[in-house]
Amino acid sequence: MIVQNVVWIIVLCGIGLVALGFILVISQSGKPADDDATRKTLHRAHRLQGWLFAVLLVIFFVGSYATLHHFPIPPQHSPLGAHQVVDVVGQQWSWQIKPDTVRTGSVVEFRVTSKDVNHGFALYAPDDRIVTQTQAMPGYTNKVLYTFTHPGVYKVQCLEYCGLMHAEMTKTLQVVAAGQTVASTQGAAGGNGEASTAALGAKVFNDNCAVCHQASGKGVPNVFPPLAGNPVVTAKDPTEHIEIVLNGTQGKPINGVTYAAQMPGWGSQLTDEEIAAAINHERTSWGNHAPTVTAKDVAAQRKQ
Structure with missing residues (x-):
């Protein structure tokens, strides 16, 4: 059974039991009773409370096992031997x-x-x-x-x-499917030459950069700077552009606007080829027409 369905069943059962308790209380309210009847009512109420508590306790343990045994916590400080x-x-x-x-x-x-x-x-x-x-x-x-x-x-x-x-x-x-060749899409986009590099650049940008700078390259006003028409992106000398992508930046004014949001550096997560492809995507999209860079340019800047 699907875990989420089990959770819904357990929740509905719990709601039903609580509702029954309220119905019992409401049905008994307002009825005149002598001392003997009151004692009997209290005795039944206590028994009902005990049964209700026991049932809820069973539901809790069964529900906990049913929902959590699908998410086992493996040993965190030893090899797991996964394929x-x-x-x-x-x-x-x-x-x-x-x-x-x-x-x-x-x-x-x-x-x-x-x-x-x-x-x-x-x-x-x-x-x-x-x-x-x-x-x-x-x-x-x-x-x-x-x-x-x-x-x-x-x-x-x-x-x-x-x-x-x-x-x-x-x-x-x-x-x-098992037996099918596993070919990671990272670092490769299929094809050869400029088309392959362009596809890789678009993928790296969409996976990592578009969330802030947006697929349109327009950014988010006063939060994340635009890349379209950005003087760093359109500069003939790409050094600053490469430096920012590698190591990040914060508070740099763009066209007179200061953006407080921090841009993380991607040097530790992306290869030189991926960074070069993403930079070239930015320098040739949304009306930008700036000189492109190579992986060697990124590697050289990385050493600075």
Whole structure:
């Protein structure tokens, strides 16, 4: 039985029992009674309370087991021996998931952490039901095991409020059938040459940057700066652009407007190729026409 359905049944049973208690109290109210009748009524009420407490206690333990045994907590400080390992890093307001494709039929170990604040890592099946979850905490790596039985596109959603763009903190995980080749989409976009690089740049941007700067490149007024027409993005010298993407920035005025929101650095999470592709996407989109960069340019700036 699906876990969420079990929860609903348990909740409805509990509501029904409480409702019966209220109905009993209401049905007895206002009735005249002598001392003997009052004692009998109190005796029945005490017995009913005892039975009600016992039933609710059983429902609590059965419900706890039914809903929690699907989310076992594995040993956190020893190897788990899973055939597939996925590293997950959360930060405001995106997920880094490597690899982003796994197979059905064998255990997957998710190693979940955070670079800034607490996030709630929840994995939703294609039918929008949670299949597993844990906390993404800075300074800790929480492990959770799950075996996928159905292929499809699963969605990662943050369940703990983490700031302005919390609701947009999502990512997808591709699950393929056992025996099918697992080919991560990270670092490769298919095809060759400029088309491949452009596709990679669009993917990296949409996965990591669009949540703040928006797919339109217009940002969020007074919160996140636009990239369309941004002088850093359109500059002939891309050094500052590369530096900001690698190491982040905060409080930099853009066209006379100071944006207080902090931009995280992506140097520790993205490869030189991914950063170069994302920068080129920004420098050639939304009417921007600026010189592009190479992975070697990013590598050189990384050493500075």
